[in-house]
Amino acid sequence: xxxxxxxxxxxxxxxxxxxxxxxxxxxxxxxxxxxxxxxxxxxxxxxxxxxxxxxxxxxxxxxxxxxxxxxxxxxxxxxxxxxxxxxxxxxxxxxxxxxxxxxxxxxxxxxxxxxxxxxxxxxxxxxxxxxxxxxxxxxxxxxxxxxxxxxxxxxxxxxxxxxxxxxxxxxxxxxxxxxxxxxxxxxxxxxxxxxxxxxxxxxxxxxxxxxxxxxxxx
Numbered sequence: 001x002x003x004x005x006x007x008x009x010x011x012x013x014x015x016x017x018x019x020x021x022x023x024x025x026x027x028x029x030x031x032x033x034x035x036x037x038x039x040x041x042x043x044x045x046x047x048x049x050x051x052x053x054x055x056x057x058x059x060x061x062x063x064x065x066x067x068x069x070x071x072x073x074x075x076x077x078x079x080x081x082x083x084x085x086x087x088x089x090x091x092x093x094x095x096x097x098x099x100x101x102x103x104x105x106x107x108x109x110x111x112x113x114x115x116x117x118x119x120x121x122x123x124x125x126x127x128x129x130x131x132x133x134x135x136x137x138x139x140x141x142x143x144x145x146x147x148x149x150x151x152x153x154x155x156x157x158x159x160x161x162x163x164x165x166x167x168x169x170x171x172x173x174x175x176x177x178x179x180x181x182x183x184x185x186x187x188x189x190x191x192x193x194x195x196x197x198x199x200x201x202x203x204x205x206x207x208x209x210x211x212x213x214x215x216x217x218x
Contacts, residue, residue, distance in 0.1 A: 025041070051165050055105055074096070077201065090194060094187060106176050106177060113170060114169060151190070154182055157186045163182050
C-alpha cells in the first residue's frame with residue numbers, strides 16, 4: 001500500500017508539527033502524562049496516514065460494465081431528472097464514504113471524457129438529498145463504447161472541504177483508473193440510463209475499482 005500523492009505534503013507538515021508538540025509535551029508536562037499525550041498524538045497521526053492510503057487495485061471489467069468508483073455504502077438508487085448535462089430522466093446511484101474509507105475516485109466506465117466542471121457550493125452532510133445540487137462538487141461525463149453517456153459527481157460533505165479532479169475533456173477514461181480524490185467524508189453519485197442492468201442495491205458496501213455495480217445496454 002502506498003500513500004496517495006494528495007497526502008504526502010500534508011503528512012510531512014503534520015509530522016514536523018507533531019514532533020514539535022511531542023517535544024513540548026516531553027519537556028514541559030509531568031512524565032506520566034506526557035507519554036500518554038505523545039502516544040495519543042501519534043495514534044492520531046496514524047489515522048491521518050490511514051486516510052491517505054492508496055491501495056493497489058486491479059480492475060477486471062468487461063466493456064460497458066459500471067465499476068464502483070469509490071469505497072463506501074450505497075445510500076440511494078432511484079430515478080431522477082438530471083438537469084445539468086444529460087437533461088433527461090436517469091437512475092441516480094449514490095455512494096456515501098466515511099472518513100475511514102479509501103477516498104480515491106475512479107472512473108466507473110471506460111470511454112472518452114466529454115465534460116468536466118467544478119461547482120462551488122455548500123457543505124451539507126453528504127447523505128443529505130440536496131447535497132448533489134447544493135454542495136461543492138465536480139461533474140464528469142464519459143461517453144461509453146456504445147455512445148451512451150454516464151455522468152458522475154464528486155460531492156463534498158460537512159467534513160470534506162477539498163475535492164481534487166484530474167480528468168480533462170478529451171481524456172481516455174479507463175474503468176477503475178483514478179480520476180480524482182476527495183479529502184475526508186463525502187459522496188459520489190453516478191447517473192445511468194434507464195435501461196441499465198443493476199447488480200447492486202441500497203445498503204451494499206462497495207470496493208472502488210473492483211465491484212461491478214451495473215452494465216449498460218449494448
